[in-house]
Amino acid sequence: MAEASIAYHGVGKRYGKLWAMRSVACEFRKGEVVMLIGPNASGKTTLIKCLLGLVRPTEGHITVNGKAIGPDPHYRRDIGYMPQISQFPAALTIGQLLEMMADIRMLGKDELEDSLVEELGLRAQLDQRLSTLSGGTKQKVSAVLALRTRPSILVMDEPTAGLDPLSAKRVMQRASGVRDAGGTVLITSHLMEEVEAFADRVAYLEDGSLKFLLPVQEILASTGAKRLSEALPIMLEARLTNDAVQ
Amino acid sequence: MLKVFKYTLIDLARNRFVLGYALLLLLVAQGLFALEDDPTKALLSLVQVVMALVPLIALVFTVVYMYDTLEFTQLLAVQPIRRSSILGGQLLALALALLLAQLIGLGLPLALHSPSLAAAVLSLSGSALVLVFAVLGALIALKQREKARGVGVALAVWFLFVLVYDAVLMWGMFTLSDYPIEPFVVPLAGLNPIDLARIMVMLQVDLSAMMGYSGAIYKNFFGSAAGTGVAALILLLWVTIPVLFAFRVFQRKDL
């Protein structure tokens, strides 16, 4: 089994009196794609934000490559993040934004992987202001920003939402590429076909806790279903009866 | 920090609101100087505009801008840079953009139509107010999660400083007029940055009245070199304390 790059040690987050996430303990390994699924407000976003340093856990801690993360921002050099972003700085152009983000990471042109700009058809739009872009184009920009730094950890939030099928495919191919290069990829999604096609393991969250983290094959095998969309309800039902028995 | 500053400034330089602010001030100032035959009177009218409008716009604009860029701020916070660099760069850019807008909208017409010490003091005080209220706006935006609430709080803060504070102080002054309140009047008035800025300008434009019996205590205090120093220090504190507080909040904030 490949070694873990990310480990959650009893991580929880409380907003006010409400726990958004509780006692999450798990590992994500090098060379795998993990898809996070679960209903809205199940704690997926909180789980990701804790890793990215956007949210400080109330309990527990996270290690990245064996080191606990804290205020030191350096560990984030290895992370690529593709959020669902609706508002970039309105008056900047796509080109300026790319330049800015490279500048902030102090990366030169040769250190960047910008072929995705062409692949997604953004080259002609580099001088367009961000405020004028459609949701799909913003999503493409977001993907480029996450992938061009050759991250060893890639975090994507609903990456294909709003993208045309071709672009969606290309973005997901790139994500697979990160895995193939030995990286760890975390993706939140609610498209079961997508999860089935790309995930090595599936993490299921509900009510702020990690219900299971299993390989796709194992889920299918244990339920006897052919497709993930059929397997999941069966699993959840079984867990419910289990809980009731206990 | 300089990179965040640089690109935020580029963004703000094309911001419609910032340009609108410069234009609005320019329009008001030019209008007043054109309508009033007497530049001194135009200056007096400008004093009132500056004391009310500048804090309002600095507050509301900063609050709105901070909310509008929240998503992007998140993206920045995921980059391998310190949070203090992000907020520092953003605040610097906001302050500079508003100051530049004000320099064009207010400083330029003042220099053109009424190049006097009073105009210089007005311009300087206005700049101090921009800084103070931009910083307060940032703090409000960081403390309130919702944009609508944030704008509401900003309006309330503006209302407090521009009107309520004076009303309460004045009411207290008349209620307690039987007691020796003089020692408290100067410091209490000086605590409100808008009042302080206004007093500094007033010492120039209402000099004749300030030489009278009632003005003497203000004149003697704020008119002296030491008083000017104290006033500058108070305004500086009004900037630095909220800034430090904002950094503290932002450092721990869940984005």
Added chain:
Amino acid sequence: MRELKGSILLLACLNVAHVDARTWRYRSGEGASLQTVINGTASGDTVVVEGTVSEGSIRVDRPLVLLGGAHAVIDGGGEDDALLITADHVTVKGFTIRGSRRSNLDDMSGIKVNACRGTVIANNILDKCFFAIYLSGARDALIEGNTVLGEPGAEEHMANGIHLWKCSNATIRNNRVEYHRDGIYFEFVTDSRITGNTTMHNLRYGLHFMFSHRDAYEDNHFEDNGAGVAVMFSHHIAMRRNRFLANRGASAYGLLLKEINDGEIKDNTFQDNTTGIMVDGCNRIKVHDNVFRLNGWALRLFANAIDCDFRGNTFAGNTFDVSTNGSLIPNTMSGNYWDRYSGYDLDRDGYGDVPHRPLGFFTLLVEMQPYAMVFSRSLFVSLLDRAERLIPSLSPESMKDDRPLMRPPAHLSTVSVHSAEACDGDTTRDPCAPVDACSPGLAACPHLIHLRVPHG
């Protein structure tokens, strides 16, 4: 011995003299004393003096013309009055006079005139005298073109520049008085004129009237005096075209009127004073066509001012236009220009259609609680003032201008006020130059107070 010398000189002069008025030349250090020469003159003679005379007090007891020649100085040497005139029709011109004794008991002076007619004192420099020019019981005197410079000090060591007591029909013209207690002082002086003088930096008043009637002062310049100009206990005083500038301080006024009846104040400019005009206990004063600019309080009316008439005045840029300590104001205000007026003129007759209430709410508040001054020009105060104008609750009903002018009166369109300080270098040391020498070169004057005056 001294008398002997004098008589010898007298004899010598008699040889060359004409039968009528003779001219005597006296150069200090040569021969007898000036006093001896004077004692030898006949009525109507002229004595031309050169050099510095320092033989103590000089007394002129017969009608005589004393002319200052080159470097003519009369130095009293601290001994009583430097020059004492006790005869009618004496003229003193072109001297520098100094060294009077400083005494509050005997009013010692540079030039003292006692009970004389037709005295002329012109183009002299009075240098650090106690009283400079002192007239008592004089009639038809002319005091013209003198430069009177005292020195800054404590009030008890200072006396008045030009001081008149119980005089009538005097003319005080084009003098300059600085650094005295009062610049020009009138007590029991009637039917006299004060024109074209400049008084500045005097410790107390630039001009001070007490119990003086039917006088006029016109075209004078009063600047930076301790308390401005005071007119007290007098009637029928005309005050026209004067400039009252920069009289600032807790009890400083451009013009203080106390117990004045039937005066006229017309075409004056009041600028940068803490209080422009303070009216205390006055009846039937006409205040017409004056300009009040940039004063703290343009006009302070005590409630004991009755039947005063304010018309055609311009109020601009003052912190407060009008204030009062009472509620019943039996005075009239009409046709003034108020820069605070916000009404309209639908019938286009040049007058606003709604009355203007010059007494702001804030003015009254400051009157009650002086420290409220700190709120001047705040949003709160301007809201209060606006509310008070719409729904008057505190200001007296009669305190209003029913016909406020929409624009400043046209004839004022070229008024430009400048500080007399600018001309210091040109005029103070040259007694012959007209005092307002600055006026022709107004534009070139570097110390012009920056003002753009409205065009009518």
